[in-house]
Amino acid sequence: MKKKILLIIILVIFGIFLALEACGIYLSGRGNVSYKTESVKSLKNLNSKNTNLKKLISNLSPKGTYLVIDTAKNMLYVKKGEQTLKEVVVSTGSGSILNDPAGNRQWIFDTPRGELSVQSKTTNPVWTKPDWAFIEEGEEIPKSYKDRVEKDVLGDYAFHLGDGYMIHGTLYTRLLGRNVTHGCVRVGDADLEKLNKTVSIGTKVIIF
Amino acid sequence: MKILFSALLVIFLAVAARTDAIPQHSAGTKDEIDLLDAELKVAKKPVIYFIFNLKDKEILLKSRGILLKKMKIEDVKFWGRTVDAAPRAMLKKSALFKEPKRVNIDPNKDKEETSTDTATNTTPGAFEIEALELKDMPTTYRLEFHEGIFISISPKGTGFLSGLLKMASYTGWYVSRPILTIWNSIKGSPYTSIYLILNEEDARLVYWSLEEKSENIIYK
Numbered sequence: 001m002k003k004k005i006l007l008i009i010i011l012v013i014f015g016i017f018l019a020l021e022a023c024g025i026y027l028s029g030r031g032n033v034s035y036k037t038e039s040v041k042s043l044k045n046l047n048s049k050n051t052n053l054k055k056l057i058s059n060l061s062p063k064g065t066y067l068v069i070d071t072a073k074n075m076l077y078v079k080k081g082e083q084t085l086k087e088v089v090v091s092t093g094s095g096s097i098l099n100d101p102a103g104n105r106q107w108i109f110d111t112p113r114g115e116l117s118v119q120s121k122t123t124n125p126v127w128t129k130p131d132w133a134f135i136e137e138g139e140e141i142p143k144s145y146k147d148r149v150e151k152d153v154l155g156d157y158a159f160h161l162g163d164g165y166m167i168h169g170t171l172y173t174r175l176l177g178r179n180v181t182h183g184c185v186r187v188g189d190a191d192l193e194k195l196n197k198t199v200s201i202g203t204k205v206i207i208f
Numbered sequence: 209m210k211i212l213f214s215a216l217l218v219i220f221l222a223v224a225a226r227t228d229a230i231p232q233h234s235a236g237t238k239d240e241i242d243l244l245d246a247e248l249k250v251a252k253k254p255v256i257y258f259i260f261n262l263k264d265k266e267i268l269l270k271s272r273g274i275l276l277k278k279m280k281i282e283d284v285k286f287w288g289r290t291v292d293a294a295p296r297a298m299l300k301k302s303a304l305f306k307e308p309k310r311v312n313i314d315p316n317k318d319k320e321e322t323s324t325d326t327a328t329n330t331t332p333g334a335f336e337i338e339a340l341e342l343k344d345m346p347t348t349y350r351l352e353f354h355e356g357i358f359i360s361i362s363p364k365g366t367g368f369l370s371g372l373l374k375m376a377s378y379t380g381w382y383v384s385r386p387i388l389t390i391w392n393s394i395k396g397s398p399y400t401s402i403y404l405i406l407n408e409e410d411a412r413l414v415y416w417s418l419e420e421k422s423e424n425i426i427y428k
Contacts, residue, residue: 004296008374014217017383017386019387020386020387020390021392023386023389024287024385024387024389024390025385026388027389028288028289028389028399030417043225043237044238044269046238046241047369049241050237050240050241053241053248054244056248057244057247057248057251057273058254058273059386060248060273061270061272061273061274062274068274068276070276071342071411071416072341072342072412072416073306082275083319094311094337094339094340095310095311095339095340096310096311096312096313096339096340097310097311097312097313098312098313098315098337099312099370101315108310112257113253113256113257113417113419114254114271115254115255115256115271115272116254132254136313136315137315138315138316157353158353175337178337178339178341179339179340179341180337180339187361190405206256206271207256208256208269208270208271208274208277208417
């Protein structure tokens, strides 16, 4: 008797589920569009349009050398077309958050994604510490500009990407390959030297 | 009773086989053009974008038409209305279990205890850093796109526990989809649900690189 009741319960649940499934199929199928087969002439036109679109997309890709930065693997690739010319281990943003205890400001230390470009290059760059660099250390924000300046921490070269983000050198070479920065991309000295010869103002930098 | 049960089971399996197939039709070239049209719209912007190519079972990460990463889809299940290849905003990503959490920097924390950002550390790789890394990304999560399109991602995984979690995730998806379809139909909202199985690393990478509000393309 108990077995029969259990079986009936299972069948009822099964039946309800089937009914729901059938309902779902009917409702979801209503929006589906059916296509007719194309004629040979219109197929030729479609193929031509296909080729044109591929060409238009291809024309959008960077001309010449460009950089691709993989923030997940902390790698930088120097590329030309489909070819990878060089692979470099870097450090990218930690993704950490810093809140200003004194106010409403918040900083999220991500390396920005998307396509950027090298806007300027500096040799022997000097770091002008922003407010977050003091807040992070629990220090007071200096009133004088000269108290913000720190030399010899950004390596021999810096490539500015806009909004304060840079590709630059680092003292912390043991941390290369890890997500440790405040958003900038850090490169080891030897690789930075080689990059400096390759990168120019306007070089595209794709970051993902 | 047994005959009824067997009949229901056969109907159920037939329905399951039909519903999971990706909708196909004959105008392949037209589809490709729609995909290229959609890609052209996104590629004109200085952004990265994903193409979820369900037809060829691959996920492409691209920018300006350049292929940055290609990931294989191990398996795909599709339910609901046909999706046209238009750029769509990814509205939200939500992990099934624990969401990765950003570290909140505490300026008052003792710097000697926690500092890893030091050039004098002599034991490479021996320290833990407080940061979001790829390994912190979930492998089982759901992506919500504009126009009621949901993509559930689950890892391929190996091992008993992994298999169990995958089965649980798939069962949850399977059972919920008709109910959500009916619910959304009552609300007058479209609903499409796609279930993808990727290898663990690719699943993490998609979560890592896919930003909310970014435009992406789903191509079937």
